[in-house]
Amino acid sequence: MIVRTLAECEKTERKVHSQTGTWDSTRMLLKDDNVGFSFHITTIYAGSETHIHYQNHFESVYCISGNGEIETLADGKIYKIEPGTLYVLDQHDEHLLRGGSEDMKLACVFNPPLNGREVHDASGVYPLEAATV
Numbered sequence: 001m002i003v004r005t006l007a008e009c010e011k012t013e014r015k016v017h018s019q020t021g022t023w024d025s026t027r028m029l030l031k032d033d034n035v036g037f038s039f040h041i042t043t044i045y046a047g048s049e050t051h052i053h054y055q056n057h058f059e060s061v062y063c064i065s066g067n068g069e070i071e072t073l074a075d076g077k078i079y080k081i082e083p084g085t086l087y088v089l090d091q092h093d094e095h096l097l098r099g100g101s102e103d104m105k106l107a108c109v110f111n112p113p114l115n116g117r118e119v120h121d122a123s124g125v126y127p128l129e130a131a132t133v
Contacts, residue, residue, distance in 0.1 A: 004028055006041055014116060022048035022099070031113040038113035044068055044097060044104040053094035058111050060088045066104035071096040 006026060009015065015026045022045055029039040044050070044066070063085045070087060071078045073094045079087065081104060089095070 002029070002033060002035075016116070018050070020050065021045070022050045025108070027114060027116045029113070030116045032115070033113075036111070036113065038110045040108045040110070040114075042106045042108050044099040044106065046099045046102050046104075048099040050097045051094075052097055053092070054089055055092050056112075057114075058088070058090055058092075060086065060109045062086045062107045064105040064107055066102045067100035068104040069098050069100065071098070 006028065009026045009028050014028065014030075015024060017024045023042055025040045025042040027038060027040045029035060029037070031038065041064075046066070063081050063083050065083055068081045069078050070081060073096065079085075081087070081100075
């Protein structure tokens with residue numbers, strides 16, 4: 001059994017900050033945990049915009065608190081995100097994730113699992129393999 005608290009994970013290398021200053025993510029479960037997925041608590045900062053295009057991963061995201069929106073670049077559709085909203089990037093959807101009037105706290109599940117040190121490259125992609133925490 002694996003038991004961890006968000007508070008203890010936030011004090012370790014499991015907390016990763018974006019190079020653009022638009023988000024931080026605490027990776028509570030990672031590839032080395034051998035459960036087949038990774039689980040993160042991510043904060044999207046209010047008023048921010050992040051270009052993302054996961055070509056190597058599927059992601060499911062549930063909004064815990066705050067607000068924002070996601071825009072799919074293929075068709076320009078914009079979806080509001082608020083507590084209780086789930087969105088799933090099941091088609092490797094290229095998108096813009098925008099923080100709203102307050103920080104947005106999200107629970108995120110990745111498959112395949114992340115190693116822990118991933119940050120988006122210039123194309124918004126996480127590498128398939130990155131440094132391990």
